[in-house]
Amino acid sequence: NAGVTQTPKFRVLKTGQSMTLLCAQDMNHEYMYWYRQDPGMGLRLIHYSVGEGTTAKGEVPDGYNVSRLKKQNFLLGLESAAPSQTSVYFCASSPPQTMNTEAFFGQGTRLTVV
Amino acid sequence: EDQVTQSPEALRLQEGESSSLNCSYTVSGLRGLFWYRQDPGKGPEFLFTLYSAGEEKEKERLKATLTKKESFLHITAPKPEDSATYLCAVVTDSWGKLQFGAGTQVVVTP
Numbered sequence: 001n002a003g004v005t006q007t008p009k010f011r012v013l014k015t016g017q018s019m020t021l022l023c024a025q026d027m028n029h030e031y032m033y034w035y036r037q038d039p040g041m042g043l044r045l046i047h048y049s050v051g052e053g054t055t056a057k058g059e060v061p062d063g064y065n066v067s068r069l070k071k072q073n074f075l076l077g078l079e080s081a082a083p084s085q086t087s088v089y090f091c092a093s094s095p096p097q098t099m100n101t102e103a104f105f106g107q108g109t110r111l112t113v114v
Numbered sequence: 115e116d117q118v119t120q121s122p123e124a125l126r127l128q129e130g131e132s133s134s135l136n137c138s139y140t141v142s143g144l145r146g147l148f149w150y151r152q153d154p155g156k157g158p159e160f161l162f163t164l165y166s167a168g169e170e171k172e173k174e175r176l177k178a179t180l181t182k183k184e185s186f187l188h189i190t191a192p193k194p195e196d197s198a199t200y201l202c203a204v205v206t207d208s209w210g211k212l213q214f215g216a217g218t219q220v221v222v223t224p
Contacts, residue, residue, distance in 0.1 A: 031209065031210050033210075033211070033212075035212075035214075040216055041216060042118075042201070042215055042216040042217060043201070043203075043212070043214040044214070045211055045212070045213075048209065048211060050209055058211065059213075090157050090158070092157075092212075094210050101210065102148060102160040102163055103148075103160070103210060103212060104160070105150075105157035105158045105159070106157050107155075107156060107157050108155070108156070108157050
């Protein structure tokens with residue numbers, strides 16, 4: 001059981017380039033999230049999805065787009081990368097929010113924009 | 115504005131030296147407070163969820179408690195394998211959106 005899988009694990013981009021980060025979960029979870037983690041700031045929510053075909057903005061959505069065409073996949077896109085988007089990106093998934101429900105995280109994607 | 119603050123930022127312990135980490139929160143409508151452990155280069159790993167003041171949960175050498183304003187993660191007789199960054203997060207809506215503190219980095223030396 002793989003859980004939450006992120007690809008790629010590492011990437012270096014030049015300013016202005018575009019890329020897509022892929023998140024796949026095999027737990028049949030309804031909810032999926034993208035966070036970024038920067039030193040001293042903790043994880044911050046970029047976008048999230050509460051079901052196939054739905055997406056919503058989180059705390060820091062500017063410069064990112066997302067899509068949830070299939071329940072098991074959640075894609076994060078950078079259309080024109082900027083150095084400020086250098087970060088570690090984590091995807092997470094969870095069942096619909098009921099008691100005793102935690103989110104499961106992937107291993108992260110370390111992105112450097114030069 | 116909702117806020118989650120963890121202290122200290124870093125903690126260095128001798129093996130067997132018990133200590134506590136603090137997570138203070140100012141939010142409207144707490145639905146749950148979560149503790150995660152994060153090892154270097156890895157994603158956060160779930161430890162506990164607390165829902166109401168007075169609640170306590172334990173797992174091996176870790177014990178989490180919750181009041182109306184803060185949560186504590188007590189580490190009893192830590193071992194080097196307890197070295198990690200411990201993250202606190204709150205959920206205030208029905209979409210499970212986690213709002214994290216900056217974390218406490220714990221190093222346990224033999």
